[in-house]
Amino acid sequence: MLDPQLLRKDPEAVAKRLKAQSFDFDWQRYADLENRRKQVQSDVEAMQGDRNRISKQIGKLKRDGGNVEQQMEQMSQLADGLKSGQDDLASLQAELSELAAGTPNLTHESVPIGSNEDDNVEVRKWGTPRAFDFDVKDHVDLGSAGAMLDFDMAAKLTGSRFVVMQGQMARLHRALAQFMLDVHTQEHQYTEYNVPFLVNPDSLHGTGQLPKFEDDQFRTTDDSPYYLIPTAEVPLTNMFRERIVEEADLPYRCVAHTPCFRREAGSYGRDTRGMIRQHQFEKVELVHIVHPENSYEALEELVGNAEKILQKLELPYRTVTLCTGDIGFGAAKTYDIEVWLPAQDTYREISSCSNCEDFQARRMKARFRGKSGKPELVHTLNGSGLAVGRTLVAVIENYQQKDGSISVPEVLRSYLGCDRISG
RNA sequence: GGAGAGAUGGCAGAGCGGUUGAAUGCGGCGGUCUUGAAAACCGUUGAAGGUUUGUAGCCUUCCGGGGGUUCGAAUCCCUCUCUCUCCGCCA
Numbered sequence A: 001m002l003d004p005q006l007l008r009k010d011p012e013a014v015a016k017r018l019k020a021q022s023f024d025f026d027w028q029r030y031a032d033l034e035n036r037r038k039q040v041q042s043d044v045e046a047m048q049g050d051r052n053r054i055s056k057q058i059g060k061l062k063r064d065g066g067n068v069e070q071q072m073e074q075m076s077q078l079a080d081g082l083k084s085g086q087d088d089l090a091s092l093q094a095e096l097s098e099l100a101a102g103t104p105n106l107t108h109e110s111v112p113i114g115s116n117e118d119d120n121v122e123v124r125k126w127g128t129p130r131a132f133d134f135d136v137k138d139h140v141d142l143g144s145a146g147a148m149l150d151f152d153m154a155a156k157l158t159g160s161r162f163v164v165m166q167g168q169m170a171r172l173h174r175a176l177a178q179f180m181l182d183v184h185t186q187e188h189q190y191t192e193y194n195v196p197f198l199v200n201p202d203s204l205h206g207t208g209q210l211p212k213f214e215d216d217q218f219r220t221t222d223d224s225p226y227y228l229i230p231t232a233e234v235p236l237t238n239m240f241r242e243r244i245v246e247e248a249d250l251p252y253r254c255v256a257h258t259p260c261f262r263r264e265a266g267s268y269g270r271d272t273r274g275m276i277r278q279h280q281f282e283k284v285e286l287v288h289i290v291h292p293e294n295s296y297e298a299l300e301e302l303v304g305n306a307e308k309i310l311q312k313l314e315l316p317y318r319t320v321t322l323c324t325g326d327i328g329f330g331a332a333k334t335y336d337i338e339v340w341l342p343a344q345d346t347y348r349e350i351s352s353c354s355n356c357e358d359f360q361a362r363r364m365k366a367r368f369r370g371k372s373g374k375p376e377l378v379h380t381l382n383g384s385g386l387a388v389g390r391t392l393v394a395v396i397e398n399y400q401q402k403d404g405s406i407s408v409p410e411v412l413r414s415y416l417g418c419d420r421i422s423g
Numbered sequence B: 001g002g003a004g005a006g007a008u009g010g011c012a013g014a015g016c017g018g019u020u021g022a023a024u025g026c027g028g029c030g031g032u033c034u035u036g037a038a039a040a041c042c043g044u045u046g047a048a049g050g051u052u053u054g055u056a057g058c059c060u061u062c063c064g065g066g067g068g069u070u071c072g073a074a075u076c077c078c079u080c081u082c083u084c085u086c087c088g089c090c091a
Helices: A004-009 A011-020 A027-063 A069-101 A139-147 A151-157 A167-186 A201-207 A233-238 A292-313 A359-364 A388-398 A410-416
Strands: A121-126 A191-193 A243-246 A252-261 A280-290 A317-321 A333-341 A346-355 A366-369 A375-377 A379-387
Touching: A004 A011, A004 A027, A011 A027, A027 A069, A121 A292, A139 A388, A167 A191, A167 A252, A167 A280, A167 A292, A167 A379, A167 A388, A167 A410, A201 A233, A201 A359, A233 A252, A233 A280, A233 A359, A233 A379, A280 A292, A280 A388, A292 A317, A292 A333, A292 A346, A292 A379, A292 A388, A292 A410, A317 A346, A333 A388, A346 A388, A359 A366, A359 A379, A379 A388
Parallel strands: A191 A252, A243 A366
Antiparallel strands: A121 A317, A252 A280, A280 A379, A317 A333, A333 A346, A346 A379, A366 A375
């Protein structure tokens, strides 16, 4: 959520900036609602003040055995106006907060202007794609040996966009997650968490998935529904919802390995082959809760922590800054890390690291007590470190051998107990 | 699933339907004392919103969420959520 002060002061300027992010903010409607709210609220508060004063008089008079008829008369005159004023105020405020809740974050000044992913800007490239002296296969073909990756089986069990992994492939997948957690906890000072995979609507609202992205979520059918988490960012960040932490305890660095569930509504036909885009995938997620002054340093650290995993796995990648047209709803700045996939002859997203500044913190009232003694909003960051399924794809494809087997990256050998897997 | 108890400020914990935004303790902050610190003592200390040039005043709201009774609700009633205890069931 954007700062309401900012919206009030100059909604037109905000609308102008959002326009560059291709979001159409109805600033005139906002300003109009805001003016009415101001009037109604001060009227209501004046009436409430009267009510309180008269009420106290009645108490006093009754105790002294006085006559309260006149006061009772005043009260009944107040009642109607107060009630309708309160109703008006409530509906005005509901409209305003709905408008605010659906408005994306403003981007940082360093974010490049652009309309889509073609305008993202590469900031660095690491490693050199390997030269193959044979025709490369993609992970689907490589995994079909011995049914190590079985998409048909998953379709039978559930439907499209799921996978069954078997034998050494399942183990390689597990090893990757384990390896990532170990690096982040042992080398990058993260605290490991194991969190619920189902969360309530308040949590999804806090991180910004609700109300706008309801259609992307899996939801239970209960009267009070739960949602399957689309990312561990949701439970991790919401641990700080409606909480005031000590300034000295900042920053918090959290890591969790969870499954993630996404409806992928609107991406029909995209990446239908293989496990690049699944309804269920696993991810090791990194979350920072930081002092507002440090959030951009923290973002660089966070990206570095995620990149480190690819470096240790010796997978070539590049890092890009998302432009205003491609950046997500709650982010002020986002780096995507894209790993080299030889079968696609291109770099594909494997991590997305964002600084949300105070956007999520304001929604969820995540605060710290600063030197002033007043609670201030923290800044929140999140990033994949990394998407496990996509990392598996990258390992399979980059480490494939001529005979269709897959050699195991050096750092994973102690986890697997072998240096090569094959169906 | 059955029976009962509870949810109050950063934390713990009082609270008769009217002067309770809320006792008390801890913690925090300021001070006295001290070479410094601790201890002790004194003082201070909730959040959100509105108004305003204002971190000054003034006003409003908030005692788990929602609804109700009442001139007036932290206090009474209903309901939901969560926590705890006992019984049953269960990975």
